[in-house]
Amino acid sequence: MNYSEYLHIPALLDLQHPRSDPVEHDELLFIIIHQTYELWFKLLLHELEKIGRDFSGNDLYGAIATWHRGRTILKTLVGQLDILETMTPMSFASFRDRLDTSSGFQSYQFREIEFLLGYKRPQAVGFFKPGDPGYEAVRRRLREPSISDHFYRFLAQQGATIPAELLSRDPSLPAIADERVQAALLHLYKTRPDLAILFERMMDFDEGHQEWRYRHVKIVERTIGAKRGTGGSPGVEFLKNSLFQPVFPDLWAIRHQL
Ligand code: HEM
Numbered sequence: 552m553n554y555s556e557y558l559h560i561p562a563l564l565d566l567q568h569p570r571s572d573p574v575e576h577d578e579l580l581f582i583i584i585h586q587t588y589e590l591w592f593k594l595l596l597h598e599l600e601k602i603g604r605d606f607s608g609n610d611l612y613g614a615i616a617t618w619h620r621g622r623t624i625l626k627t628l629v630g631q632l633d634i635l636e637t638m639t640p641m642s643f644a645s646f647r648d649r650l651d652t653s654s655g656f657q658s659y660q661f662r663e664i665e666f667l668l669g670y671k672r673p674q675a676v677g678f679f680k681p682g683d684p685g686y687e688a689v690r691r692r693l694r695e696p697s698i699s700d701h702f703y704r705f706l707a708q709q710g711a712t713i714p715a716e717l718l719s720r721d722p723s724l725p726a727i728a729d730e731r732v733q734a735a736l737l738h739l740y741k742t743r744p745d746l747a748i749l750f751e752r753m754m755d756f757d758e759g760h761q762e763w764r765y766r767h768v769k770i771v772e773r774t775i776g777a778k779r780g781t782g783g784s785p786g787v788e789f790l791k792n793s794l795f796q797p798v799f800p801d802l803w804a805i806r807h808q809l
Contacts, residue, residue, distance in 0.1 A: 570649040577642045578649070584635050591624055592660035598624070599667050599698060606701035609708045611749060618752035625759030632766045640774050647781070654782025659685020666692035668760075668798045669699030669726030678782070699726035699799070709746065711735040728800035737805045750802055757798045764794055 555561060566586065569578035598621050605614035655661065656678045662685070665672070671693060679686040700722055707713045714731050739746045772787045780786045797803045 569646075571646040575642070575646040577638045578646045580635065580638060581643070581646075584631055587631065588628065589658070589660055591628055592658070592664060595621060595624055595664055596660060596667065599664065603667075603696075603698055603701045606698070606705035609705060611709075611745060614705070615749050615752050618749070618756050622752065622755040622759050625756065625763060629759070629763050629766050632770050636770055636773070638774070640776070643774050647775075650781050652781055652783070654780055654784075656780075656782035656784070657683070657685075659683075659689050662689050663692045666695075667697055669697035670796070670798055671697070671723060671725040673723070693723050696722040697726060702799075703732070706732075706735060706739070709739070709743070711739060726798075726800075728804055732801045733805050736801055737808055740805070740809055753799055754802055757802065760798055761795060764790070764796075768794060 567579060567582050569575070569582060571578050598617050602614050602617050602621070604610075605617065656675075659679060662675050662678070665675070666689070673693060676689050676693060679689050700720070703713045703717050707718060712731070712735055714729070717729060717732065736750065740750060768787060768790045771790060775786060778786055780789070784790075
């Protein structure tokens, strides 16, 4: 076994196929950035699944360590946009039509991450038709309990009073803010420094997630301005709707009381 064999380097390096003819220099950058994102998304799903298990298994320190890793991955995802922003609008326009109707809407791993976190937008499954890659996976993630559901169970195991209706809620619905959970979190923040560390790592992740959305909106705005998206949306104005939407609204709702 050597490096190339273990990592399947020849196969990996054979996956970039620019479509522009004659070749547009920046298309390779565009492809590699997106492929790299998808690899990090794969790892994020792997880590978030572990957090779900940590929560249901009442493993506080395992969860803290993995939220820290997840947040660090998000920082890298945001940082990668700096590289893509070296591509000018003129350069992108030179090969954008070669994307045809390809769009970030069809990133099934991105949608799986959202659903796994509890940010469930049932209408988003419509981007995937039977036979498309990710069709089954996205639908399965919509039905499955999210990290937010596992978090309720974890809090209950830690002695917090979590309403029974939340513990048995329909997992396909989005996680929403609940004042009773906020009261429990506030109490734990003030009495359990070990749990407060966990909550802060979850805040880090949530903020990182929102930071990615903001930077994505900005790269879209500076690169295509008011043009419509290749996926058919109005583009920037559409993407702005999901800015500042937290994954863990209860953690954000209590900041003024801490
Ligand atoms: C020049 C750079 C980029 C442009 C111009 C751009 C443009 C857009 C537009 C216009 C949309 C709205 C959907 C549509 O109508 O197509 C969108 C969505 C999306 N893009 Fe990008 N994008 C860029 C870079 C990236 C990168 C690097 C990623 C990383 C994977 C990414 C992932 C996504 C995802 C996941 C969505 C769906 C967002 C949601 O549903 O909330 N984009 N993009």
